Amino acid sequence: MWAARSSPCSSERSSVVSPARSCRLETSGSRCCRCGARGRALLPAGVAAFAEGLDQDPETVTLYLAIRELAHARLFRHSKWLRLHLLTAIGDYARGISIDTGRIEELARDIDPQHPEQIQEIISNGALIPPKTEAQEAAHARLETMLALIEGWVDVVTADAAKRIPGADAVAEMVRRRRATGGPAEHAFAALAGLELRPRRLREAAALWRLVGERSDVATRDGLWAHPDLLPSSEELDHPARLLERLGLAGATPDAEADEFDAALAQLLDGELPPHEGDAGDRQD
Numbered sequence: 001m002w003a004a005r006s007s008p009c010s011s012e013r014s015s016v017v018s019p020a021r022s023c024r025l026e027t028s029g030s031r032c033c034r035c036g037a038r039g040r041a042l043l044p045a046g047v048a049a050f051a052e053g054l055d056q057d058p059e060t061v062t063l064y065l066a067i068r069e070l071a072h073a074r075l076f077r078h079s080k081w082l083r084l085h086l087l088t089a090i091g092d093y094a095r096g097i098s099i100d101t102g103r104i105e106e107l108a109r110d111i112d113p114q115h116p117e118q119i120q121e122i123i124s125n126g127a128l129i130p131p132k133t134e135a136q137e138a139a140h141a142r143l144e145t146m147l148a149l150i151e152g153w154v155d156v157v158t159a160d161a162a163k164r165i166p167g168a169d170a171v172a173e174m175v176r177r178r179r180a181t182g183g184p185a186e187h188a189f190a191a192l193a194g195l196e197l198r199p200r201r202l203r204e205a206a207a208l209w210r211l212v213g214e215r216s217d218v219a220t221r222d223g224l225w226a227h228p229d230l231l232p233s234s235e236e237l238d239h240p241a242r243l244l245e246r247l248g249l250a251g252a253t254p255d256a257e258a259d260e261f262d263a264a265l266a267q268l269l270d271g272e273l274p275p276h277e278g279d280a281g282d283r284q285d
Contacts (some may be wrong), residue, residue, distance in 0.1 A: 042066055054174050056167045064171040067161050071154040079225045082150075089143040096136035103130070144197055145234045151179075152205025153225075156213065176203075201237070208232055208240050215249040 042065055051061040076082050111118050132140065155172075162168040180199040213221045224230045236243035244250045 056170055060167045061171055064162055064168055068158045071157045085228055093139035096133045098130055100130050148201040148205040151202050153209050155206040156209045204237050211240055
């Protein structure tokens with residue numbers, strides 16, 4: 001299940017690292033020789049590294065991570081514009097990055113050759129990063145909002161799909177913790193490019209997607225990915241009521257009847273429902 005399938009035409013192996021993702025997973029990918037489509041498969045080494053210290057069955061961890069990867073794949077597959085939109089936002093931010101050679105020379109003069117670790121300290125504390133321009137600040141805000149919306153949506157979809165998997169909540173909590181603390185890739189990205197993503201923003205986005213789904217339905221929620229102009233804005237992330245008003249959901253309330261049905265169904269599947277009165281009378285007879 002974990003092994004990657006290769007095609008006669010080409011195959012590749014890569015390490016997926018993203019500032020918006022919560023972990024580093026070794027993946028193996030292949031391109032179909034007929035249609036050119038790429039595939040991905042989780043590899044045991046990457047899953048084991050992620051699950052280290054987590055008291056959960058490896059199959060549970062693998063299944064949960066696979067659901068997350070499928071959610072990402074589904075989103076990018078159906079929102080054809082999303083990949084180019086992200087690349088454009090990254091390009092807008094990158095165009096403002098400049099190299100201050102004077103600052104580098106000044107720092108180099110203060111480095112003691114006997115203590116090369118000073119170079120690592122300079123890189124890690126962001127001393128080489130020049131102040132952001134106004135254009136970079138705007139690009140950073142757009143990129144942060146977009147990545148938060150992506151990860152928030154994936155969190156909600158994954159939680160819904162994995163709610164019947166034992167231990168899924170524990171794995172989800174590990175994902176959130178890894179994302180909050182960040183790994184070496186995220187820290188290096190922040191130190192070298194000055195681009196950081198706030199965990200609070202990701203939580204706000206997940207809460208917003210959950211709210212839209214509760215006030216309307218999954219089709220309305222997912223329909224917002226049809227075009228970038230339909231997505232929640234940064235202001236709507238800060239004030240969800242504005243998005244509900246735009247969607248005509250300001251006066252809507254969660255479907256309590258559907259919630260009660262889901263709860264009863266869960267109790268039935270778990271064998272927790274009390275016996276029916278008629279059944280109890282038959283047994284007494």
